Amino acid sequence: MGVTRVYSYTLAGKAGVTPEQVRKDFSEYGIKGNRRGGYLTESLIRAIEVIFSRDRKSNVVVVGMGNLGQALSRYERFAGRGINIVATFDIDPYKHKSRSDIQVYPMERLEEITERFGVTVAILAVPEISAQEVCDELVNLGIRGIVNFSPVLLKVPQYVVVNNVNLSDEIESVILSVRRMKDEQSLFL
Amino acid sequence: MGVTRVYSYTLAGKAGVTPEQVRKDFSEYGIKGNRRGGYLTESLIRAIEVIFSRDRKSNVVVVGMGNLGQALSRYERFAGRGINIVATFDIDPYKHKSRSDIQVYPMERLEEITERFGVTVAILAVPEISAQEVCDELVNLGIRGIVNFSPVLLKVPQYVVVNNVNLSDEIESVILSVRRMKDEQSLFL
DNA sequence: TGTATTTTGTGAATTGTTTCACAATAGATC
DNA sequence: GATCTATTGTGAAACAATTCACAAAATACA
Numbered sequence: 001m002g003v004t005r006v007y008s009y010t011l012a013g014k015a016g017v018t019p020e021q022v023r024k025d026f027s028e029y030g031i032k033g034n035r036r037g038g039y040l041t042e043s044l045i046r047a048i049e050v051i052f053s054r055d056r057k058s059n060v061v062v063v064g065m066g067n068l069g070q071a072l073s074r075y076e077r078f079a080g081r082g083i084n085i086v087a088t089f090d091i092d093p094y095k096h097k098s099r100s101d102i103q104v105y106p107m108e109r110l111e112e113i114t115e116r117f118g119v120t121v122a123i124l125a126v127p128e129i130s131a132q133e134v135c136d137e138l139v140n141l142g143i144r145g146i147v148n149f150s151p152v153l154l155k156v157p158q159y160v161v162v163n164n165v166n167l168s169d170e171i172e173s174v175i176l177s178v179r180r181m182k183d184e185q186s187l188f189l
Numbered sequence: 190m191g192v193t194r195v196y197s198y199t200l201a202g203k204a205g206v207t208p209e210q211v212r213k214d215f216s217e218y219g220i221k222g223n224r225r226g227g228y229l230t231e232s233l234i235r236a237i238e239v240i241f242s243r244d245r246k247s248n249v250v251v252v253g254m255g256n257l258g259q260a261l262s263r264y265e266r267f268a269g270r271g272i273n274i275v276a277t278f279d280i281d282p283y284k285h286k287s288r289s290d291i292q293v294y295p296m297e298r299l300e301e302i303t304e305r306f307g308v309t310v311a312i313l314a315v316p317e318i319s320a321q322e323v324c325d326e327l328v329n330l331g332i333r334g335i336v337n338f339s340p341v342l343l344k345v346p347q348y349v350v351v352n353n354v355n356l357s358d359e360i361e362s363v364i365l366s367v368r369r370m371k372d373e374q375s376l377f378l
Numbered sequence: 379t380g381t382a383t384t385t386t387g388t389g390a391a392t393t394g395t396t397t398c399a400c401a402a403t404a405g406a407t408c
Numbered sequence: 409g410a411t412c413t414a415t416t417g418t419g420a421a422a423c424a425a426t427t428c429a430c431a432a433a434a435t436a437c438a
Binding site: 224 | 383
């Protein structure tokens with residue numbers, strides 16, 4: 001769009017943070033701007049791409065093809081962020097029949113595929129009851145990072161990273177905030 | 190299961206936090222335990238149910254029935270947390286034909302349904318391009334809280350709460366952590 | 379009833395994060 | 409080229425969250 005420079009306050013406005021935060025973060029990662037001239041968009045984008053390793057694609061697998069697993073495996077936005085879903089897995093043999101566009105593999109092929117594609121990160125969307133079991137299997141196969149959508153605290157070795165995403169919590173937190181705002185407001189009546 | 194008392198360190202272990210955090214939080218909300226006896230499970234559960242308003246169900250709507258919207262509308266775990274999805278909406282008329290179990294309404298019926306069910310919280314899962322537009326509509330109809338799954342910073346009045354959930358970010362953060370752990374480890378070689 | 383033990387509840391200390399404030403400076407203007 | 413202006417970069421200050429440390433209290437047990 002022909003924009004060659006941006007300022008900390010421009011980016012801050014778009015991102016919903018303060019200009020100081022933008023500058024501190026950039027400075028932390030060695031991104032330098034010009035006093036007065038702001039930041040040059042081109043080099044800034046390149047620097048950010050390197051920091052977030054968007055210059056390299058990451059192969060991930062989805063394990064558990066229920067509602068959520070299926071939606072995640074079809075989520076188009078991952079591609080643009082270097083997230084490449086190479087395969088999906090489920091125990092249910094019914095799901096393996098590729099009536100849909102996405103091939104679902106049985107759990108037995110996890111090892112083969114993670115090795116072939118050098119997968120180190122898995123998205124875990126299995127039912128609560130089997131989450132720990134499947135997690136253990138993933139760790140044994142060399143998975144080093146797990147995005148966990150089941151509401152369990154997974155036990156993993158220290159060298160494995162887990163990021164818990166709890167959709168019920170996300171929605172509940174909004175419900176609670178709304179309730180509290182209403183309660184506060186009704187004090188003024 | 191016959192357990193009548195729990196201790197801060199038990200809960201802390203299960204939740205992955207420190208016992209002090211558990212006690213501080215309980216104390217903040219007026220939950221009292223017995224020195225020596227720990228906390229009584231029954232009264233503790235009741236207190237938590239009240240704090241998180243799980244004693245009352247909350248009616249919410251899902252707007253945007255793409256992959257993610259559909260998965261969310263079928264997500265079974267919401268029910269147990271007092272989150273009650275009363276209706277789903279989409280502009281695409283093709284989706285209105287209820288070939289599946291879930292009825293999808295056209296956007297025109299949003300007002301009618303939010304009013305009828307007293308809905309104040311919406312889950313927004315529409316494409317990036319229409320997110321702000323749909324958001325404005327929701328705010329006009331009296332929605333006070335939005336769980337936003339599209340990667341845009343929504344502009345809303347101060348009295349509206351927005352919780353952004355960005356799935357790409359969640360996965361990317363794990364990819365980055367794994368990469369960094371590997372980098373650190375290779376320093377020892 | 380008295381003593382020992384366990385666990386809470388919470389001030390104080392520590393650590394971490396965000397905001398403030400302003401000197402340094404690159405560029406614009408005359 | 410001298411002066412003015414806008415913006416960065418960053419220490420210092422303010423604020424927030426977490427951990428520490430231990431007195432207070434409830435129970436257990438002799």
